[in-house]
Amino acid sequence: MRAIIVEDEIPAREELEYLIEAYSGIEITHSFDDGLDVLKFLQEQETDVIFLDINIPSLDGMLLASTIHKFTNRPYIVFTTAYKEHAAQAFELEAFDYILKPYDEKRIATMLRRLESAFQRDQLEWEAPPERKQKAEGKEGESFAPTSKRINLKKNDKIIVTEVNDIYYAAASEKLTLIYTQQEEYSMAMSISEFHSHLPEDLFFRCHRSYTVNLTKIREIVPWFNQTYMLRLKDLSIEIPVSRSKVKAFKQVMQL
Numbered sequence: 001m002r003a004i005i006v007e008d009e010i011p012a013r014e015e016l017e018y019l020i021e022a023y024s025g026i027e028i029t030h031s032f033d034d035g036l037d038v039l040k041f042l043q044e045q046e047t048d049v050i051f052l053d054i055n056i057p058s059l060d061g062m063l064l065a066s067t068i069h070k071f072t073n074r075p076y077i078v079f080t081t082a083y084k085e086h087a088a089q090a091f092e093l094e095a096f097d098y099i100l101k102p103y104d105e106k107r108i109a110t111m112l113r114r115l116e117s118a119f120q121r122d123q124l125e126w127e128a129p130p131e132r133k134q135k136a137e138g139k140e141g142e143s144f145a146p147t148s149k150r151i152n153l154k155k156n157d158k159i160i161v162t163e164v165n166d167i168y169y170a171a172a173s174e175k176l177t178l179i180y181t182q183q184e185e186y187s188m189a190m191s192i193s194e195f196h197s198h199l200p201e202d203l204f205f206r207c208h209r210s211y212t213v214n215l216t217k218i219r220e221i222v223p224w225f226n227q228t229y230m231l232r233l234k235d236l237s238i239e240i241p242v243s244r245s246k247v248k249a250f251k252q253v254m255q256l
Helices: 010-023 036-043 061-068 086-091 105-125 132-142 192-197 243-256
Strands: 001-008 027-032 048-051 076-081 095-098 150-156 158-163 167-171 176-180 185-188 204-208 211-214 218-223 229-233 239-242
Touching: 001 010, 001 036, 010 027, 010 105, 036 061, 061 076, 061 086, 076 086, 076 105, 086 095, 095 105, 132 185, 167 192, 176 192, 185 204, 192 211, 192 239, 204 243, 211 229, 211 239, 239 243
Parallel strands: 001 027, 001 048, 048 076, 076 095
Antiparallel strands: 150 158, 150 185, 167 176, 167 211, 176 185, 204 211, 218 229, 229 239
């Protein structure tokens, strides 16, 4: 699990680094004291968690968190601040936690345990093979035929019977999954992991925590940062990322 710390006070940053190293296996990869520098970093690289102070130069922590909240693949955010009054706004932005300064060692240790547990749980969902996900879903998921040539999708309260191969890609969006064909957008009230488990394995690839893509619709594979790829699809002006954890499997599937 990788983390960055955003803190412009050196003593506070060093204390937080010490506590993270003492009570977790989290790797601190970068530290920043300026909000704009963080935004530039996140445009090129991924991280799993951000320990974020609110009172920082250029772009304050709340504005930075509001921007990150719009990302498709969002890192966990743990606010670390001396200001109590921003707590409600923080949780509206789905912050993982809100830690007040001066730091309480036991409070930090408890938060770090919860954070690592949440990350492991999310990774298991992300990495789990389709057959295991189907067993976990039980009867609720049995209305779908995983290898069916057709699937029922919803649009404006209507159920549209759709050929599976007409689906170009699917993307996670809050508690929904958005499904895209060449001309239409549909939504399903389920996680992208659940939706992906109902698709033929030989046709669709889970290339990212937030995306699954139809392999037959890939037009171009573009090398990207950190030895990852961006996928350009036929007929659509969309670029879909391949995350670092999926690069090896993607190369095998595509015989790269």
